[in-house]
Amino acid sequence: GAVVSQHPSWVICKSGTSVKIECRSLDFQATTMFWYRQFPKQSLMLMATSNEGSKATYEQGVEKDKFLINHASLTLSTLTVTSAHPEDSSFYICSARDIGQASPGELFFGEGSRLTVL
Amino acid sequence: DAKTTQPPSMDCAEGRAANLPCNHSTISGNEYVYWYRQIHSQGPQYIIHGLKNNETNEMASLIITEDRKSSTLILPHATLRDTAVYYCIVRVIGQAGTALIFGKGTTLSVSS
Numbered sequence: 001g002a003v004v005s006q007h008p009s010w011v012i013c014k015s016g017t018s019v020k021i022e023c024r025s026l027d028f029q030a031t032t033m034f035w036y037r038q039f040p041k042q043s044l045m046l047m048a049t050s051n052e053g054s055k056a057t058y059e060q061g062v063e064k065d066k067f068l069i070n071h072a073s074l075t076l077s078t079l080t081v082t083s084a085h086p087e088d089s090s091f092y093i094c095s096a097r098d099i100g101q102a103s104p105g106e107l108f109f110g111e112g113s114r115l116t117v118l
Numbered sequence: 119d120a121k122t123t124q125p126p127s128m129d130c131a132e133g134r135a136a137n138l139p140c141n142h143s144t145i146s147g148n149e150y151v152y153w154y155r156q157i158h159s160q161g162p163q164y165i166i167h168g169l170k171n172n173e174t175n176e177m178a179s180l181i182i183t184e185d186r187k188s189s190t191l192i193l194p195h196a197t198l199r200d201t202a203v204y205y206c207i208v209r210v211i212g213q214a215g216t217a218l219i220f221g222k223g224t225t226l227s228v229s230s
Contacts (some may be wrong), residue, residue, distance in 0.1 A: 004161075032219040043205075044162070044220040093161050094219070106152070107218055109161035 002028050002094050006110035013084055020080045021113045023094030029074035030096035034065055035067075038091040050077040050094075066091070074099075084117045091115075120207045124224040130200075132230045136193040137195065140206030142196045143187040149210050151182060152218065155202040162220075165191065174175045 003026040012090035036044040049057040068080040096108045123141040130136040152167040173180040179192040205223040
């Protein structure tokens with residue numbers, strides 16, 4: 001099946017630094033990718049929709065200047081957590097849909113990236 | 119998208135069938151039922167989806183009631199590796215560019 005890869009799978013950083021997480025579709029193209037975050041013992045919460053070649057759409061309550069999203073190509077979206085703080089520590093997950101797949105199709109998810117801010 | 123209701127947790131003995139219910143009484147005619155699962159510290163994994171007919175694949179079977187207000191995911195022979203949180207999600211047909219919205223899901227614990 002289709003594969004979505006995230007990198008890094010885990011990262012530890014100091015408070016105030018920025019961290020970039022990559023999401024790649026390995027064997028398909030995706031015009032749209034989605035970013036979620038998940039706190040311990042909670043469900044996935046949608047943060048933003050990443051659109052290739054245009055600005056991302058953020059969910060209510062998600063700061064666009066703090067969580068920078070870039071969708072530079074049909075196979076890569078990046079999420080940058082700027083000036084990270086301990087409360088940003090979370091499990092970040094991306095998902096994507098193969099544009100060549102017939103509707104409604106399925107969304108494929110990455111393995112997740114665990115961010116710990118000290 | 120229609121809201122879904124699932125029991126918070128279920129237990130199942132290894133080798134037995136696991137039947138996970140989902141209520142989606144406000145589902146619209148243009149909404150599919152999707153099932154995903156998330157094993158601890160991993161990304162969600164697609165299991166199956168359906169509109170109104172029952173569906174089966176190598177992982178599971180999906181039984182949707184005739185009025186489409188509820189469905190059941192069946193894992194025919196549960197194994198310890200099936201221990202995970204199972205999410206039932208309804209999603210509008212044609213909205214291929216929209217995200218899946220996750221509820222709290224059902225935590226399935228399979229024991230030997």
